[in-house]
Amino acid sequence: MSSLILPAVLNGLTMGAVYALIALGLTLIYGVLHIINFAHGSLLMLGLYAAYFLFSYLGIDPYLAIIFVVPAFFVLGYLLQRVVIAPMSAGSEQNVLLVTLALSLVIDNLALFFWTSNTRTVDIPYAWDTVEVLGAYLTKGRVIAFFAALLVAGLMWLFMTRTRTGSAIRAVAIEKRGAEIVGIDVNHTYALTFGIGTACVALAACLLLPTFYATPQVGYTFVLVAFTTVVMGGMGSLPGALVAGLALGVIEALGGLFLGESLGQIGIFVAFILTLLFRPAGLLGRKPT
Amino acid sequence: MLEITGIHAGYGQMAVLRGIDMRIGPGEIVALLGSNGVGKTTLNNVISGFIVPSAGEVRFDGERLTGRRPREIVAMGIAQVPEGRKVFPNLTVAENLELGAFRRAGARKRQNFDRICAIFPRLSERLEQLAGTLSGGEQQMLAIGRGLMSEPRLLILDEPSLGLSPLLVEEMFALVTRINAEGVAVLLVEQNVMQSLGVAGRAYVLEQGQLVMQGTAAEMLADPKLRQAYLGL
Numbered sequence: 138m139s140s141l142i143l144p145a146v147l148n149g150l151t152m153g154a155v156y157a158l159i160a161l162g163l164t165l166i167y168g169v170l171h172i173i174n175f176a177h178g179s180l181l182m183l184g185l186y187a188a189y190f191l192f193s194y195l196g197i198d199p200y201l202a203i204i205f206v207v208p209a210f211f212v213l214g215y216l217l218q219r220v221v222i223a224p225m226s227a228g229s230e231q232n233v234l235l236v237t238l239a240l241s242l243v244i245d246n247l248a249l250f251f252w253t254s255n256t257r258t259v260d261i262p263y264a265w266d267t268v269e270v271l272g273a274y275l276t277k278g279r280v281i282a283f284f285a286a287l288l289v290a291g292l293m294w295l296f297m298t299r300t301r302t303g304s305a306i307r308a309v310a311i312e313k314r315g316a317e318i319v320g321i322d323v324n325h326t327y328a329l330t331f332g333i334g335t336a337c338v339a340l341a342a343c344l345l346l347p348t349f350y351a352t353p354q355v356g357y358t359f360v361l362v363a364f365t366t367v368v369m370g371g372m373g374s375l376p377g378a379l380v381a382g383l384a385l386g387v388i389e390a391l392g393g394l395f396l397g398e399s400l401g402q403i404g405i406f407v408a409f410i411l412t413l414l415f416r417p418a419g420l421l422g423r424k425p426t
Numbered sequence: 427m428l429e430i431t432g433i434h435a436g437y438g439q440m441a442v443l444r445g446i447d448m449r450i451g452p453g454e455i456v457a458l459l460g461s462n463g464v465g466k467t468t469l470n471n472v473i474s475g476f477i478v479p480s481a482g483e484v485r486f487d488g489e490r491l492t493g494r495r496p497r498e499i500v501a502m503g504i505a506q507v508p509e510g511r512k513v514f515p516n517l518t519v520a521e522n523l524e525l526g527a528f529r530r531a532g533a534r535k536r537q538n539f540d541r542i543c544a545i546f547p548r549l550s551e552r553l554e555q556l557a558g559t560l561s562g563g564e565q566q567m568l569a570i571g572r573g574l575m576s577e578p579r580l581l582i583l584d585e586p587s588l589g590l591s592p593l594l595v596e597e598m599f600a601l602v603t604r605i606n607a608e609g610v611a612v613l614l615v616e617q618n619v620m621q622s623l624g625v626a627g628r629a630y631v632l633e634q635g636q637l638v639m640q641g642t643a644a645e646m647l648a649d650p651k652l653r654q655a656y657l658g659l
Contacts, residue, residue: 304521305528308514315512318474319572320500320529 144273145390151279153386154286155341159359160366160378161290162337168373169310169330172222172233177363178356179244180335184210184342185351186252192259192346199259199346200281206343207336214335218328241356248353257351264347278348285344289337290379297375306330310373362389365405369412371422381420384408427452427611428473428504428580432482435472442468444635446482450580455602455612457622457643459656460632466615467509469632470584473613474506475499486580500529505578509585509615511569515558519549522557522568526575534577542571545604563594574605581605582613587621599625619656623647631656 159181166174187206191197197205221240226232264278297303309316309326317323341359349355366385370377385405392404412420430448434441442465450456460466471477473484475496484491491499505526514522523542527535543550546567552560557568566586573581583602587595599621606612606625616622623629623643631639631652639652646652 301524301528304517304525307517307521308525311516312512312514314508315514316525317476317496318500318506318508318512319525319576320497321525322497 141394142391143271144275145394146387147270147273147275148279149387149390150383151275151283151386152389153383154283155345155382156359156362156366156386157379157382158286158289158341158344159338159363160370160382161293161375162334162341163363164367164370164373164375164378165293165337166331166334167367168375169306170218170233170327171230172226172237173364174331174334175234175237175360176217176240176244177334177338178360179241179248180210180214180356181338181342181359182248182351182353182356183213183244184339185346185349185355186248186257187339188343188346189257189259189351192261193257198261199343203340203343206339210339211332211336213332215328215332217335218331219324222331223324223327245353245356252353254353258349259346261347276348278344282344282348285340287379289340290375293333293337294375302329362402362405365409369409369419371419374419374421374423377419377421384420427487428613429485430469430473430482431485433469433472433479433484434481435468435477435479441480442635443472443479446632446635446637448630448637450611450613452579453606453609453611454628455606455614455626457614457616457626457629458632459616459619459622459629461617464632465635466632467584470506470508470582470613470615473499473582474504497529500576503530503577503579504582505573505576505580506582507569507573507584507586509588511565513557513560513565513568513572515556517557518554519557519560519568520553522572523549523575526572529576531575531577535575538575538577542574545574545601546571562589563591566590566594566598570601570605574610578610580611580613582615584615585617586614587616587618595621619652 163174163177166172184206188199188202191202191205192199222233222236225236266277267274268277268280297307305316305321305326306329309321309323313323362385366378366381370381385408388404388408389401393401396403428450430446433443433446436442446469458466458469468477472479473491475491475494475498478493486502486504489502514525523539524535527538531538548564549567549571557565560568570586586598590598595618602612602614603625614622614626623646626643628642629640629646630637639646639649
């Protein structure tokens with residue numbers, strides 16, 4: 138049994154990195170716009186299809202597709218916030234909730250209508266190659282996803298703390314009026330943030346596709362874990378999302394090992410409830426002041 | 427430099443300002459005095475572009491400000507230090523100052539940063555501290571420093587002495603004089619009549635949305651009506 142634990146932990150970490158990447162976008166949007174983006178899972182689904190169609194029609198490798206899909210989804214996210222969410226919500230946070238929920242329903246059902254509920258996969262043999270890490274055999278596609286997710290989390294942290302735009306985003310997040318006073322365009326900053334969050338989820342999609350699949354419902358598989366990750370890490374906390382995502386990946390893998398594959402997610406929700414009991418603001422969340 | 431003519435403004439059906447005419451010349455310190463709820467902050471928000479007046483206009487160097495966005499007004503050289511400071515509590519002091527140059531004077535950020543650190547030694551000791559952990563007085567200094575980072579030609583200070591200890595209030599007014607000496611025109615929105623008139627060249631008194639008195643600080647101090655109404659003398 139103990140010989141299975143290390144591979145489970147390592148596999149969990151690779152999955153956890155993808156959870157973290159999805160949650161990173163979600164927590165960024167929550168932290169800055171104070172909205173819960175119910176459309177996040179649908180955007181992940183769109184990302185998976187984008188990568189799938191690029192592969193099946195143009196033969197573009199999903200990893201190469203990153204350079205097309207991620208910028209395109211940044212623009213998509215920017216426009217969604219600017220053209221759909223902001224005007225329809227008219228400044229009320231309850232409305233935003235409904236708008237993002239409606240958006241997800243519309244996107245999911247359009248996907249079902251146009252693309253049917255067939256499961257689509259891409260055939261990229263090298264992604265299933267195994268690599269030996271500390272005596273455990275891991276799928277290459279997962280290992281790539283792990284390092285890419287960590288890299289992006291690091292880059293995002295640098296962007297948020299070291300650049301002028303990053304400072305502006307953090308300023309808008311907590312003191313909107315003060316931001317307007319120094320001349321920051323708040324609506325632009327909101328849309329920018331939504332775009333970055335959407336780009337993160339698109340990247341996660343490109344990293345997932347080689348070892349996963351696309352269906353119109355695929356978003357649900359991830360969005361529940363992503364919400365859990367966001368709350369567990371501390372809502373709006375980027376490092377929190379990373380830590381919680383990795384932790385949940387490991388917990389899920391260990392849960393699967395001890396309780397059987399289909400019950401793996403029980404561990405996630407037990408860990409979640411325990412976190413809320415003992416640290417209601419999340420692992421790295423700041424207590425409301 | 428700043429000319430305000432016939433401004434009417436309010437919130438929905440409620441009229442707050444009823445015909446304001448005001449002028450600030452280059453390099454002047456002008457005090458806008460009045461008690462709570464007479465419309466001082468509303469007028470300030472009209473100048474900064476947060477409220478669009480229902481009538482009248484504001485001009486800055488002859489250019490019409492009315493209808494422009496706050497960020498465009500910042501870019502033209504008007505900086506606001508708002509009531510309640512509105513610093514970014516989750517950012518460090520240094521980051522707060524740097525964002526002051528977001529829309530204007532970005533090329534001279536470094537020099538202005540050093541200059542402001544020299545004016546506010548207490549801030550320069552706390553550059554890496556989060557602004558939310560500063561005392562009220564320090565936050566007020568930071569809000570002013572942030573305003574100065576955009577190299578404003580007109581600085582609007584909304585109740586800078588509010589909530590400060592008497593000693594700090596003294597320091598604040600000395601600071602206003604010092605900033606002004608560098609050529610920045612200042613609109614000082616205050617309830618603290620005595621000290622405001624001590625530093626201002628001219629002053630206006632706002633009551634119920636209308637200017638009821640104006641003149642040089644010396645004239646105002648000698649005015650028996652003002653002495654009675656605001657100084658209890």
